[in-house]
């Protein structure tokens with residue numbers, strides 16, 4: 001914890017390290033409240049360093065230092081100097097390698113920040129990214145210092161029968177006092193943020209994978225004993241990931257052992273430590289009766305993400321933390337491709353775009369907007385953002401679009417070959433692409449440095465006499481903090497024309513290029529005009545197919561045209577998006593009517609369009625479900641100049657209910673036809689059937705119909721899988737229902753020993769639009785199962801309320817804001833990272849009416865005044881006010 005006025009770190013100040021560390025030899029003697037750490041380092045002056053006789057400055061925080069020994073000589077003051085955050089040693093050898101041995105102790109039990117070495121349900125584990133290693137020992141804690149590690153762990157045999165670290169096990173033995181030891185050696189150079197240690201009473205689930213070159217890899221998943229029946233899916237996902245990376249990127253695993261440990265207390269999703277991933281239990285544990293289809297898919301994608309990091313992140317890492325997107329953007333892109341291949345390409349793309357457009361676009365338009373490669377930070381933990389991850393992945397996707405599958409692969413191969421074992425930059429990644437492809441990406445690099453979401457304004461004009469279509473596209477990027485004027489960007493726009501029957505019309509950018517059903521328009525200037533000739537009839541323009549760039553599209557279209565595209569666009573993304581635009585336009589109109597006190601009436605165009613969809617037969621039922629889903633309240637809010645949460649909620653409810661009234665028959669048929677028990681089936685068909693069935697149930701239960709209410713109740717009682725049980729409970733909690741209380745109680749009773757399911761129980765109640773939600777949340781805060789020290793629980797209750805329940809969080813009297821701030825202030829001292837993440841819904845205060853703005857600002861000011869405010873919270877709170 002630090003006091004305010006913390007220092008800003010700038011990319012422009014980057015300097016190579018003055019010293020390098022070749023080997024690191026660690027010995028841990030474990031105890032919950034007092035772990036002894038002995039660190040032996042072999043160091044050399046960095047030949048690239050420009051400073052003569054520089055002090056050796058090691059970083060360290062919350063450490064109790066016992067001794068410092070240089071080349072066998074015990075140092076004392078003033079040979080070294082100790083500050084809150086550093087250990088400074090003067091006069092170290094400049095011409096030869098030297099050895100430094102440090103002994104210190106740490107207190108894992110007191111570590112509620114979950115960074116460094118900490119305790120979770122009796123298990124000891126580490127989290128070192130980004131700067132957690134300095135909470136274990138004094139070190140050059142920066143990713144461009146890469147070293148060879150050996151680790152010896154000593155611990156009590158009963159408490160810590162399993163002792164794990166990176167690499168391969170090289171020895172073990174018994175000690176007196178009922179202790180034992182295990183040694184590990186990692187043959188690969190790595191930055192210290194990839195170091196890991198785990199100790200505890202863990203069960204091991206074992207399997208093997210044979211690589212394409214015939215090496216047999218041991219796969220081990222470690223969990224608490226009662227969870228051993230929930231690992232099969234994670235293991236299978238790991239094997240799929242390994243095969244996919246070989247097939248698609250030609251990347252093989254490099255150690256003989258791959259371990260995954262699931263822990264209950266974790267700030268993020270998971271961590272790619274070399275050979276020893278540490279996961280939030282949420283992304284490992286699954287059984288058909290405890291996890292939803294959604295959970296299954298996320299587990300598979302997070303397992304893949306961490307596995308893919310072995311090449312994109314570990315073998316090749318980041319030079320400094322400003323380059324975070326080098327590994328995260330690329331790895332997210334890779335896990336998106338993987339999930340698209342494993343499930344439904346259309347559905348995966350749509351879900352990613354929903355996330356990007358609702359959450360990343362909001363970040364990019366707010367006070368915390370920053371480039372994919374930020375150029376300044378106070379606390380790096382605040383930069384694990386949607387921009388670095390999701391927009392970063394979009395940037396890689398655009399490169400893939402511009403270069404094509406093969407060109408992109410050539411660039412990746414060169415990147416892996418050239419930079420293996422190094423710590424590099426985003427520019428190096430782009431260089432790999434330009435070295436291997438005939439393309440100039442200088443302008444494209446603006447995607448890394450310019451924040452904000454570009455807006456494309458499009459007009460089209462068809463001239464029947466000349467049979468020409470003129471398309472005009474202007475680009476403009478709004479100002480963001482610190483960046484007032486923006487340059488035009490290099491933007492790939494996938495584009496096609498269709499005729500009135502829905503058939504593609506071949507077209508060409510100019511007479512030198514071939515005719516094609518689809519083109520990629522490469523925007524590079526503020527304004528472009530394209531003329532397409534020989535177009536025989538008025539075409540319909542389909543633009544930004546597959547969401548080929550992370551931009552906003554402004555194009556005036558009639559409801560009829562959008563309904564046409566919803567029925568006929570051949571691109572699955574654009575087809576869905578047309579439906580979203582159609583319902584968005586309609587709902588925004590109704591919001592306006594509500595604000596003006598007018599009676600509401602739903603456009604028959606939407607009813608007809610949905611009727612049409614329901615009458616068709618569908619291959620991909622998950623995709624069909626998405627076509628039937630209305631834009632979320634959060635997405636709708638993003639489209640309004642001043643967000644009116646009450647009107648948004650009313651209008652959306654009205655549309656849902658009116659659609660249900662008009663389409664009841666068809667919805668019931670779909671519900672009943674798909675209602676069968678396929679618990680434990682996780683193929684696309686079974687998942688699709690559950691999804692469309694539950695989508696229909698969601699519409700139907702808005703009707704005041706006793707029979708339908710009973711269906712929901714029956715589904716809850718008889719469900720054998722969590723998808724169906726949760727869907728039923730959710731419609732009962734979100735609408736008035738006679739069995740609501742009873743089912744909530746029964747659910748708790750049934751699942752009280754499964755924390756991840758109880759998280760769902762908290763989350764569901766906190767997200768409900770029901771009138772009593774605020775009081776329910778207050779009561780749940782006092783529930784014996786609520787725990788501020790467990791991030792998953794905080795996210796389930798407080799996160800769901802503040803980020804998933806705009807109606808009640810933004811209550812006009814400010815009680816929602818007050819509740820959130822109370823929690824954040826408590827979290828500040830317990831877990832700064834979590835506190836700062838929880839703050840995000842308050843940072844968007846500028847988007848609300850004056851009265852809400854004042855209430856939100858008051859809470860932000862209260863938070864800023866917190867005694868001993870952490871860097872994390874200070875940075876987000878102060879930037880959001882400025």
Ligand code: PHE
Nearest residue numbers: 129130268269270271272384
């Ligand atoms: N590097 C992790 C991932 O993306 C995320 C993470 C960051 C986890 C910091 C813990 C701490 O896969």
Ligand code: ZN
Nearest residue numbers: 305309328331
């Ligand atoms: Zn990652």
